[in-house]
Amino acid sequence: MHRFKITELGKNAFWLRGDEREHLARVLRLAPGDDIIGFDNTGAEYYATILKIEDKSVTCRILETSHPEVEAKTKVYLIAGLSKGEKMEWVIQKGTELGISGLVPLRAKRAVMRLEGTKAVERVQRWQKIAGEAAKQSHRVQEPQIFEVANWSELQNLLPANTQWLISYEEEKTERLHSVLDRFDPLQPIALIIGPEGGFDASEVSWAQEHLGAISVSLGPRILRAETAAIATMTMVLAHYGDLG
Amino acid sequence: MHRFKITELGKNAFWLRGDEREHLARVLRLAPGDDIIGFDNTGAEYYATILKIEDKSVTCRILETSHPEVEAKTKVYLIAGLSKGEKMEWVIQKGTELGISGLVPLRAKRAVMRLEGTKAVERVQRWQKIAGEAAKQSHRVQEPQIFEVANWSELQNLLPANTQWLISYEEEKTERLHSVLDRFDPLQPIALIIGPEGGFDASEVSWAQEHLGAISVSLGPRILRAETAAIATMTMVLAHYGDLG
Numbered sequence: 001m002h003r004f005k006i007t008e009l010g011k012n013a014f015w016l017r018g019d020e021r022e023h024l025a026r027v028l029r030l031a032p033g034d035d036i037i038g039f040d041n042t043g044a045e046y047y048a049t050i051l052k053i054e055d056k057s058v059t060c061r062i063l064e065t066s067h068p069e070v071e072a073k074t075k076v077y078l079i080a081g082l083s084k085g086e087k088m089e090w091v092i093q094k095g096t097e098l099g100i101s102g103l104v105p106l107r108a109k110r111a112v113m114r115l116e117g118t119k120a121v122e123r124v125q126r127w128q129k130i131a132g133e134a135a136k137q138s139h140r141v142q143e144p145q146i147f148e149v150a151n152w153s154e155l156q157n158l159l160p161a162n163t164q165w166l167i168s169y170e171e172e173k174t175e176r177l178h179s180v181l182d183r184f185d186p187l188q189p190i191a192l193i194i195g196p197e198g199g200f201d202a203s204e205v206s207w208a209q210e211h212l213g214a215i216s217v218s219l220g221p222r223i224l225r226a227e228t229a230a231i232a233t234m235t236m237v238l239a240h241y242g243d244l245g
Numbered sequence: 246m247h248r249f250k251i252t253e254l255g256k257n258a259f260w261l262r263g264d265e266r267e268h269l270a271r272v273l274r275l276a277p278g279d280d281i282i283g284f285d286n287t288g289a290e291y292y293a294t295i296l297k298i299e300d301k302s303v304t305c306r307i308l309e310t311s312h313p314e315v316e317a318k319t320k321v322y323l324i325a326g327l328s329k330g331e332k333m334e335w336v337i338q339k340g341t342e343l344g345i346s347g348l349v350p351l352r353a354k355r356a357v358m359r360l361e362g363t364k365a366v367e368r369v370q371r372w373q374k375i376a377g378e379a380a381k382q383s384h385r386v387q388e389p390q391i392f393e394v395a396n397w398s399e400l401q402n403l404l405p406a407n408t409q410w411l412i413s414y415e416e417e418k419t420e421r422l423h424s425v426l427d428r429f430d431p432l433q434p435i436a437l438i439i440g441p442e443g444g445f446d447a448s449e450v451s452w453a454q455e456h457l458g459a460i461s462v463s464l465g466p467r468i469l470r471a472e473t474a475a476i477a478t479m480t481m482v483l484a485h486y487g488d489l490g
Contacts, residue, residue, distance in 0.1 A: 138467040178487070222315055231480070236489070244481070
């Protein structure tokens with residue numbers, strides 16, 4: 001059944017407007033009487049029937065409300081050094097499917113892409129849309145939040161104070177990811193800092209260790225591309241606590 | 246240092262021909278006296294100096310031979326339902342970085358792509374090249390083998406008799422990947438069968454259970470795209486036995 005993000009939720013009905021209304025009426029050509037699923041990012045899922053389709057909105061009657069156990073119990077945030085457009089987009093798409101709670105695009109020193117001003121704002125909107133589509137496709141009931149593009153100094157204020165920080169670093173030879181995850185508390189948020197194509201500068205890693213209390217980890221003996229490291233790390237963290245696989 | 250696949254290995258020297266020679270001489274414009282690393286898919290790595298560059302071959306003197314512990318101890322094979330070109334290519338690239346030993350392209354019922362005859366042979370050669378490039382980039386000393394496109398009935402003869410088979414299936418609600426991995430022997434090969442975009446037909450899953458003794462597993466509550474399931478599963482299996490993360 002097709003899934004839509006609810007624009008406005010009432011007691012026994014909800015409304016879809018904007019893109020969601022367009023997608024339902026124009027792209028999918030659904031009609032009154034058709035059943036759909038709505039979600040409002042609160043963790044609830046609403047089975048509903050389309051009552052009427054108007055120019056600017058679609059009205060749906062709620063038949064049943066459920067709270068599927070589809071979201072990960074451990075809140076995982078990816079802090080991703082800005083990479084070329086396409087790579088960033090699929091890290092967001094894959095991360096959403098895997099189950100992350102949010103993603104912060106990071107202005108790392110070696111980031112190949114510079115994003116400033118309105119260009120950055122538009123890009124984040126586009127990324128949020130990609131996360132929303134991936135959330136529907138993977139049947140999630142909460143889409144990950146794509147944060148504004150941040151600098152190192154802004155990271156700390158974006159996530160909860162009890163966040164546990166990890167930074168993936170090629171030069172780290174002793175500390176392995178899985179052993180750090182054994183020590184972390186899965187009931188507190190976990191933030192994974194992954195470099196851009198060029199990797200992190202040593203000064204960035206020490207900054208993260210000093211100011212965020214981040215633990216630098218190795219992902220193993222093989223060198224991973226930035227986007228591979230991002231997806232593999234999200235997978236391993238979610239799997240370590242039983243939220244995946 | 247740049248890495249090259251050895252064409253011919255001698256006692257104290259090795260030779261690079263074909264694409265490797267072109268890449269060294271034309272693309273990277275290396276010269277006699279420059280140091281490089283050669284590997285021959287035996288697990289060894291050779292530090293060497295370029296002695297001479299000729300029209301059809303490059304001669305290198307071996308300075309030092311080492312056997313880096315970069316390859317995964319558990320042999321993991323991905324059996325991937327044929328997906329659209331680009332997706333297949335990046336599953337091969339990412340799988341190589343993560344550490345798989347081989348990949349078998351599978352003609353699944355719902356495969357969107359049909360590959361037959363010479364077209365299939367050429368595609369496999371292209372995929373093998375992608376695996377070779379990714380192996381260099383990730384500093385591996387053995388590149389994964391890309392098998393010929395296979396039908397279900399051919400799978401069993403492609404991999405060792407002691408191979409332990411897993412098949413990822415959306416309809417599987419009880420058996421989870423990690424619990425099956427606890428029961429598997431990491432010293433024996435593991436084959437992961439992942440569907441094409443459309444997923445597997447129930448009859449394919451029962452065929453794999455009956456003829457391969459495959460165990461069908463769920464990857465968790467969220468629906469993953471075919472390529473995401475492939476990468477996440479390879480990551481979780483390699484990480485489960487300590488070969489990654």
